[in-house]
Amino acid sequence: MNCIYNSRNLKYKDPFGAVEINTKIRFTIELPLEFSCSQVYICFYDNDSFSKDIELSKNESANNTIKYTCYFTPSDANVLFYYFKIYSNSSVTYIHKNADGTGYLSDNYGPDFQLTVFQQNLKTPDFVKGGIYYQIFPDRFFYSKEKKKNVPSDRILRSDWGNIPYFLPNKQGKILNKDYFCGDLKGIQQKLPYLKSLGVNIIYLNPIFESHSNHRYGTANYMKIDPLLGTEKDFSNLCLAAKEKDIHIILDGVFNHTGDDSIYFNKKNRYSSIGAYNSKSSKYYSWYNFAEFPNHYASWWNFPTLPAINKYNDEFLNFLCGDNGVIKKWLRLGASGFRLDVVDELPSHFVKKIRNAVKSEGEDKLLIGEVWEDASNKIAYGKAKKYFLGDQLDSVMNYPFRNSIISYIKNKDKNRFENSIMTIVENYPPEILNVCMNLLSTHDIARAITALAGEPEQNDIQWRFENVLSIYQYELGINMLKCAMALQYFLPGSPCIYYGDEVGVQGYRDPFNRKCYPWGNEDKNILQFSRFLGKLRKNLPALSNGSIEFIPSSKDTIAFKRQNKNHSTIFVLNPNNHEATVNLDLNLNIYKCIHGNYKNNNIFLNSYSFAVFTRKK
Numbered sequence: 001m002n003c004i005y006n007s008r009n010l011k012y013k014d015p016f017g018a019v020e021i022n023t024k025i026r027f028t029i030e031l032p033l034e035f036s037c038s039q040v041y042i043c044f045y046d047n048d049s050f051s052k053d054i055e056l057s058k059n060e061s062a063n064n065t066i067k068y069t070c071y072f073t074p075s076d077a078n079v080l081f082y083y084f085k086i087y088s089n090s091s092v093t094y095i096h097k098n099a100d101g102t103g104y105l106s107d108n109y110g111p112d113f114q115l116t117v118f119q120q121n122l123k124t125p126d127f128v129k130g131g132i133y134y135q136i137f138p139d140r141f142f143y144s145k146e147k148k149k150n151v152p153s154d155r156i157l158r159s160d161w162g163n164i165p166y167f168l169p170n171k172q173g174k175i176l177n178k179d180y181f182c183g184d185l186k187g188i189q190q191k192l193p194y195l196k197s198l199g200v201n202i203i204y205l206n207p208i209f210e211s212h213s214n215h216r217y218g219t220a221n222y223m224k225i226d227p228l229l230g231t232e233k234d235f236s237n238l239c240l241a242a243k244e245k246d247i248h249i250i251l252d253g254v255f256n257h258t259g260d261d262s263i264y265f266n267k268k269n270r271y272s273s274i275g276a277y278n279s280k281s282s283k284y285y286s287w288y289n290f291a292e293f294p295n296h297y298a299s300w301w302n303f304p305t306l307p308a309i310n311k312y313n314d315e316f317l318n319f320l321c322g323d324n325g326v327i328k329k330w331l332r333l334g335a336s337g338f339r340l341d342v343v344d345e346l347p348s349h350f351v352k353k354i355r356n357a358v359k360s361e362g363e364d365k366l367l368i369g370e371v372w373e374d375a376s377n378k379i380a381y382g383k384a385k386k387y388f389l390g391d392q393l394d395s396v397m398n399y400p401f402r403n404s405i406i407s408y409i410k411n412k413d414k415n416r417f418e419n420s421i422m423t424i425v426e427n428y429p430p431e432i433l434n435v436c437m438n439l440l441s442t443h444d445i446a447r448a449i450t451a452l453a454g455e456p457e458q459n460d461i462q463w464r465f466e467n468v469l470s471i472y473q474y475e476l477g478i479n480m481l482k483c484a485m486a487l488q489y490f491l492p493g494s495p496c497i498y499y500g501d502e503v504g505v506q507g508y509r510d511p512f513n514r515k516c517y518p519w520g521n522e523d524k525n526i527l528q529f530s531r532f533l534g535k536l537r538k539n540l541p542a543l544s545n546g547s548i549e550f551i552p553s554s555k556d557t558i559a560f561k562r563q564n565k566n567h568s569t570i571f572v573l574n575p576n577n578h579e580a581t582v583n584l585d586l587n588l589n590i591y592k593c594i595h596g597n598y599k600n601n602n603i604f605l606n607s608y609s610f611a612v613f614t615r616k617k
Contacts, residue, residue: 002065005029005084005095005103007113008422018116018376018388018429024073025115029056029084029095029103030065039087040068044080044115047384053085074117077389079377081112099419101426116376118429119390125337125364127201127248128395128435130544132534133496134200137443138207138229139180139214140516141499142187150227152212152270155180162518165214165511167461177213181516185230189238196245198502199534202366202494203242204250204339206443208235211259212270215443215514217341218259218306220270222319222326232333239334248336250366253327255320255354256345257300257308258287265307276307287316300342311350321357328361337366339437343393344371344380351392368437371396376427388432398436398493400424405440405487406451409480409575412556425492425548434545436493440484441501447513448484448498450506453477457508464508478504479608482529483575486610489533490562490571492548502530536595540614542567554582557605570613572596574605581605591615 005028006012014026027042040056056068074080084095084103095103096110104110143161151157156166156179166179185208195203207216210224225235239249260267264284266275276284277294289298289310300306309316320326327338338358343351351369358365369387371378375396378385387393400420408417425433440448446457453473458464469477481501488495499505500515504523507513537543546562546569553559557580559572570591574580582603589601596611597604603611 002030002032002063003102004031004105006101007097007103008101008426017426018118019074020120020122021074021077021117022120023117024071026069026071027056028059028067028069030067031086033061033064033066035066035086036088037066037068037086038089041085041087042070042072042082043085044072044082046078046080047379050078050080056084074115076117077119077386077391078117079384079386079389080115080117082115083110083112099423100415101419101422114377114427116388116427116429118388122390122429122431123363124394124431124435125366127336127364128366128494130537130541131201131494132199132537133202133204133250133437133439133494134195134198135204135439135442135496135498136188136206137183137499137514138185138188138205138216139183140514141183142191142517142519143182144184144186144190146184146186146230148182148184148227148230152227154178154212155228157182162516162521164465165514167465167511177215177511180214180228182228183516184228185225185234185238189234189241192241192245192247195247197534198497198530199538200497201246202248202250202336204437204496205252207252207254209254212261213259213305215510217254218257218261219254220259220262223329235330236333243334248366249334250337250339250368251330251335252341253338253354254341255309255350256311256342257306260305260307283315286310286313300345311347317350317353321353325357327354327357331358331361331365336364337368337394339397340367340369340393343369343387343396344378344385347383348386348392351387355392366394366435367392368395368397368435369393372399374400374424374427376424388429393432395432395435395437395493397442397496398424398438401436401438401488401491401493402440405484405491406448408487408558409452409484412575414556414558417558418550421491421548422550430545430547433492434494437496438488438491438493439496439498440481440488441498441513443498443510443514445513446508447506448501449474449477449481449504450508450513452480452484454506454508464512467508469506474504474506477506478523478526479577480575481526483573483608483610485530485533486571486573487558489537490543490560490569490612492546492562495533495537497530503527536612539594540567540569540612542569542614551584551586553584554580556580557582559584566617568615568617571610572603572605572612573610575608577607579604579606582611588613 041053045051056070059067059069086093158181210221210226263271267277274282276288298308358367404420542562546564549561551559562569591613
């Protein structure tokens with residue numbers, strides 16, 4: 001049977017993808033002539049209580065098919081789902097969604113199509129578009145060698161930069177995360193020229209507030225810089241120095257929970273103030289949820305060291321979002337935005353309040369969230385998360401793209417790759433898609449080179465420590481990483497380098513993915529490649545806000561076009577260990593080949609290489 005519907009083809013749905021409210025949308029399906037229909041409906045619904053059925057009108061007959069068409073103009077921002085219902089005599093048939101956006105006929109319910117409807121004039125910060133993020137785990141990036149004041153005496157200060165973080169549990173079976181390599185804010189400032197050489201214009205810092213674990217996700221004081229990182233003045237100086245190089249600083253907002261060893265909870269009596277654990281009369285007591293005071297309380301994933309915040313507590317929200325609150329303080333000191341840790345555990349009103357606080361310091365301030373799935377239709381704890389309608393997040397960490405890239409480079413399943421990419425492209429508003437944080441590694445997952453070339457990861461921490469890449473695996477991993485990075489830089493959104501990926505740092509999950517940056521022992525090969533990608537990206541305007549269209553290409557190779565009003569770029573990748581000759585059904589003579597080998601409409605690609613063509617309209 002010929003195609004009956006395709007949500008990604010303007011013949012069937014116009015316009016493509018997510019739409020602004022009050023946009024008139026045309027839906028068309030094609031049914032075989034012999035398919036006797038009495039009525040055809042498109043049925044919309046959401047995850048709350050909205051539902052609407054619209055009848056399609058018979059349009060025309062051609063090529064042994066009958067077209068049915070209707071128009072729909074959504075007036076409210078929402079995440080809608082839809083399917084088609086066909087009445088024929090006494091039977092009912094449905095059209096549901098295939099992975100590639102096409103429709104199929106079914107007698108039963110099945111996967112439905114999605115329509116994201118966002119607010120008018122949705123705008124995200126321009127400095128991210130076409131930019132490059134760089135994620136830094138502050139303790140492990142660079143140590144300025146400056147002595148610090150007021151460092152708690154229970155910390156283990158390492159002097160062996162580059163060695164393995166402590167990972168074995170103590171006698172009580174606990175991993176304490178108490179060893180510090182002393183990376184600091186002044187160290188980051190000293191390395192700004194290096195980051196600029198990579199094309200970086202956004203630094204995303206893992207937590208920098210006072211905390212008594214080296215990852216600093218158990219906040220002890222939101223209003224203070226951790227003493228090992230430096231001072232408030234060091235932070236403002238870093239922001240000023242970065243601004244001079246057109247680099248923005250994004251902070252990690254860990255607002256779902258605090259540390260138990262904090263000024264707010266004070267379980268270990270480190271602080272002289274009365275914490276929630278110390279007394280029900282504490283001014284912080286209502287910030288937390290106690291089942292049985294003091295030892296039974298809600299915590300993040302049942303880690304007692306991370307007591308969960310009561311997100312419906314107005315005092316805590318005001319502490320974060322008030323005029324003299326946490327968010328405005330750090331933005332006024334020079335930060336350009338926040339990344340919200342575990343945002344799917346924050347209720348919608350909480351995220352909206354944070355957004356209002358962030359945007360009150362300027363619409364150019366950025367708010368992104370940690371979401372591991374398609375964030376446009378995320379459901380968490382039984383609640384639909386509608387992040388992208390215009391009143392919550394600017395964007396998210398793009399784990400779906402990461403998973404698709406890693407899978408494709410390893411398995412060469414081109415159709416699966418294209419479908420997974422286009423699902424996100426279709427569901428995300430363009431303004432949000434263009435500022436997605438396109439990552440390959442983070443502090444929460446294995447390093448990209450290890451994920452690509454290493455053995456499948458096991459949970460046993462001793463296994464993760466012992467299994468480093470062989471020389472063969474490492475060399476293969478570098479080639480695979482180059483292909484993955486090329487995709488990361490050319491797909492919609494902004495690439496994010498996890499510190500050290502650009503010089504070949506390897507490692508499985510925590511703590512082996514959090515090793516020190518290897519200053520003086522960098523892999524110059526991949527570093528040179530990373531700098532080349534940064535320069536290439538900067539000179540291709542279509543990558544900042546252009547649409548994407550996949551182009552049919554030879555087996556196992558990927559080709560796509562990025563295009564905006566004034567420029568278009570064509571990208572072709574060969575992720576294989578053999579040469580490939582690619583002939584696209586395009587007139588490449590009107591393009592300029594700026595990377596790769598091209599002659600007589602044939603693109604000649606070495607193993608693990610790519611070609612780039614560009615054109616100004």
